[in-house]
Amino acid sequence: MSLSLLSLRWRLIWSLILLQVVVGSLVLGGFIGLAWMLGRVVDESGQETVAVIQRALAHDASGRLVVAPTADFQRLQKGDPSFWFIARDAAGAEVRHGDVPPRYATLVRTLDGIARTAIEPEKDNTQPKARFERVETAAGPVNVLAQTGSPLSLKNTLKGTGLVFLWLVAPMALLTSLGVILATPFVVKRGLQGVVATAEHAEGIDVHERTTRLPLANVASEIRPLVNAVNRAFDRLNEGYDRQERFLADAAHELRTPITTLQIHLEGLPNDPLKVKLMQASARLATLAEQLLDLQRLDHVVPQEEPVDLKSLCERVAADIAPLAIQNRCTLSVDAPQQLMVHGDAPSLERALTNLIQNAIEHGGQGCDIEVRLCAPSCIEVLDSGPGIPEADRERVVAPFHRLVPRGRGAGLGLHLVAEVARLHRGQLTIGSSESGGAKMRLELNLGA
Known part of the structure; x- marks a missing residue:
């Protein structure tokens, strides 16, 4: 799913998660860079140092224990010129490197038989820390006692950083992201209450x-x-x-x-x-x-909420417009068997019904039959036997100045005015088909009253 299709909630969630990852990475990278510049990215435990020595120890042709100049060993020498260590094999042969403190010279023999141990002789750091470990080398089992605190290689620095991120930063980021996912919808909903209310008002x-x-x-x-x-x-x-x-x-x-x-x-x-x-x-x-x-x-206009007799209104309007129907050889009848009372504005309703009958005369054609029908509880129908209105045009004919026949005699305002009168009376104008296939205009009033 593209970001443009996401909701505002998910935009904020992903933005906050990305921000946490970026900030966490920058902070971690900043600490590493600062420690690197200050020389504090070192092998505090001595494990990496002993591993480099382990890979470099070997026997020469005469069987002496020697240190091969491997690339890692040379890097270790270059990074820490004061670095020292003692290695002693099972035959008692020793090899030393650097300025070994006298106290550690005899300690490598004393610790024989121990697998590994860390040595911290003084809390005030007057003696260097060291690591003793019995390792397997190309020269066989060897006891190695080496100084700790040598600089780590870039590879091991990145490896250690990855482990720190995996075990410390990643779980915290995961928990924080989960909290953001759960909390953001509520925060967004609360923060956008005003926007939601404005949208509902709109x-x-x-x-x-x-x-x-x-x-x-x-x-x-x-x-x-x-x-x-x-x-x-x-x-x-x-x-x-x-x-x-x-x-x-x-x-x-x-x-x-x-x-x-x-x-x-x-x-x-x-x-x-x-x-x-x-x-x-x-x-x-x-x-x-x-x-x-x-x-x-x-x-x-503000519709006058006065009682209006729809039966009398239909009969009066039909009588007034009868000459126009006769002139067009149309028959006009009123089917109003009972009195129906509504509340509204009588002049507006008269104009609406007049427009409906005139529309039927205009579009029904010469000699069509027109019927004004009164339906309970508050509905007037005008039906004709003309060609009717295509279903695709029934919604558009109520638009102002819209005419089915572009060169017809009407101005395209009649049905629009009827729809406006219906709206003022909390009603609606619907257009359908009559039983004869012509048009049926249904004016409903006081809906929901």
């Missing part, structure tokens, strides 16, 4: 509540610049929305007067096909202006 922001901003309470100082930047972006978006709304409202208001004047002049023209087309075009302009005003009003 999830609940409604696009229509443009004054809402992300809270700064309990947000870490490192995250505050991001939260402030997001809030400033909200402010800029809000300003843009306000300018857009003012433009739409002003444009709609300015269009109403010339459209009304145009319609008056058109009514005075002789009846012919051109007049019909011009009247339809002016009606479309008038509808567009009214829908723009409705859209602007809906963004600021």
Whole structure:
């Protein structure tokens, strides 16, 4: 798994573990380097020194015990010019190197028969420490008494360092890493409580509540610049929305007067096909202006929680729009067997139902059957026998200015306005298919009330 796909918790865990390994290695390397510079990386026990002597001891052609000049022995001589030792074989032959203290000259014979021992004669270090060991060499068994404290080779230094790391640093690093793995999730969760709360608040922001901003309470100082930047972006978006709304409202208001004047002049023209087309075009302009005003009003309206009789509302709207249906040779019927009461804003609901019926007349085609159906507990359905709306387009048709037919007569705002009215009444607009294969618009109100 790449680091970019890890959660923040695992990023911190791996970062802390890597930091521990790096710091531990640097500290260990620093101690070794300091000890090396001060000459303290030495063979305190004398074990390495005796091993070098063991590999160098041999008998010459005459049977005398001699020391071969091996590379390790030469390194030992060069590293510690004062280094000394005594070696004595089973026949009593001895070989010496360096300035052997008189006291140790006879001690090598006294210790004969002992496998190995460390010698520390004086606590005040007036006599050097030494190591006695009986070893097997090319010259047979030999007793070796050597001075301790000679410098270690680089190979043995690294070997000893590795053992120290393996037995001391590694277990501590492992336990610490385990503690980090177990503790980091709780630490991260506690440290990011403010961020989580801010994210939850952001999830609940409604696009229509443009004054809402992300809270700064309990947000870490490192995250505050991001939260402030997001809030400033909200402010800029809000300003843009306000300018857009003012433009739409002003444009709609300015269009109403010339459209009304145009319609008056058109009514005075002789009846012919051109007049019909011009009247339809002016009606479309008038509808567009009214829908723009409705859209602007809906963004600021607070629905009046007053009782609304949906049965009476459906019958009244159907009666008002019946002439338009007749003009398009459509049949319009209302199926409202009983009274249904809801709480809401009657003018907004009337505009929503009017848009639904006009949409059915527009897209159902000439001669289609349109039915307004009232369903319990608080639902209005408008069904038509037209071609219907493809399933792939059902979510997009509620977007503003979206039209199924690019050159159709509608402006693409009707269903969007209906969806906005549904939202104001804690409801929703769903689009489906009618029994005849046409479109079915279902306006549900007061959901969850």
